[in-house]
Amino acid sequence: MKIRNKITFRFTVLVFAVISLFSINIFFFSAQYRHEQFYSRLTDRAITTATLLIDVQEVDSVLLKIIDKNTIVLPNEKVEVYNSKGEKIYCSNENDFSCISKSLLLKIKREKEVRFDGGKIELLGLNYKTSAGEFIIVASAYDKYGKNKINHLRTILIIGLIVSALLTMVIGWFFSGSVMKPILRVISQVGKINDRNLNIRVDEGKGQDEISHLAYTFNKMLDRLQKAFDIQKSFVSSASHELRTPLTSITGQIQVTLLKERTKDEYSKILQSIDEDIKHLNQLTNGLLELTYLSMDAQTIRFEKIRIDELLWSVRSEYLTQKPGNEVLLDFNIFPDHESKLMILGNDYLLKIAIKNLIDNGCKFSDNHSIRIKFNYTENSIILHFNNNGIPIPEKDMENIFLSFFRSSNSATISGHGLGLSLVKRIIEMHNGTIHVTSNSEEGTSFSVTLPIANN
Structure with a gap:
């Protein structure tokens, strides 16, 4: 995978993770707020009903039902009031089947307040004490509007998350391109350098960032390479010259000697001269071999x-x-x-x-x-x-x-x-x-x- 693709991918994943975490928190706290708000309304509704029924002498169950019918109520709302013996003394909606069990009433009486979320119906049970005695109030309803808002919020957050990821990917692609641009420039310049134009250098720019430092480091390496190549060329040239000199001398002496017959002393002198040249050539060859040996890994x-x-x-x-x-x-x-x-x-x-x-x-x-x-x-x-x-x-x-x-x-x-x-x-x-x-x-x-x- 190319570096540009890696930067885009990692940038997208990072931003997606941050936005996802933020969206999850928004959804969670919004759901918590809806839950608390709905149960607060159920509590108010339950206490209001109990107060009118128990504490206000002029209001009986018949009048309370008339009041409930003319009051704005929650969807599927029902309020039931039980005495301390567990006998129902009031129900706001007699047409609905009551699912309140004896065990639930005992639990409400023992724990003072019980909340139950059954999906479409949410229930609140309260242990209500007055001078007239101890009563159990059970209020239930369906938070249609609250849950619709939460579902709508979830849809918005999911769509926003997907759109944000796509936008982040596009922005990340252009962002990584701008980041990689100076690197690609260095790569392009380096690609044009070979053994025939080692004098070319990479543009270091005017910045003090890592790319400029990379270009500077590469130029220093090129300096060393060019120096090594120059030394190598000089070495080859000098070695060729040093080797050619005694060989030329030996060849010349042999050719001159073959032009005519020589005396024994003349042959002896020529051979001595050739012997000196051979010794010099041998010393030079040994020196070159030793230099080669030193070029090995230490x-x-x-x-x-x-x-x-x-x-x-x-x-x-x-x-x-x-x-x-x-x-x-x-x-x-x-x-x-x-x-x-x-x-x-x-x-x-x-x-x-x-x-x-x-x-x-x-x-x-x-x-x-x-x-x-x-x-x-x-x-x-x-x-x-x-x-x-x-x-x-x-x-x-x-x-x-x-x-x-x-x-x-x-x-x-x-x-x-x-x-x-x-x-x-x-x-x-x-x-x-x-x-x-x-x-x-x-x-x-x-x-x-x-x-x-x-x-x-």
């Missing part, structure tokens, strides 16, 4: 408790084995008293990639191919500072330093493909950590990595 990657000092020593050993011409210094001058301050929750493989890339980056850009890793900690975090004394990163490049395939303007003479720091940032963020960089000519370049302690 829940599919296994995390476990790791001692950061042991991890640093292990990475240092592996790195120096692969590149023995560099120097990696570990500074643990500030060391915790308890082992728990050294534990982090992470993936050993990924953290090794991140630390190895930071070490390799520091050694490549350092003047003496050396990097110092300084350990520190707080109550909730472990902090690692990767410091090198190489040429500083230009200020204009600082904000792009962690983008894939980005290379600083002062790194043209240094080998690399611009994936290392991008990998590092993704890995650190996957471990709920942060990474910041500072760089100047006096202190060199420092990457600060903060990781949460496992117990926290």
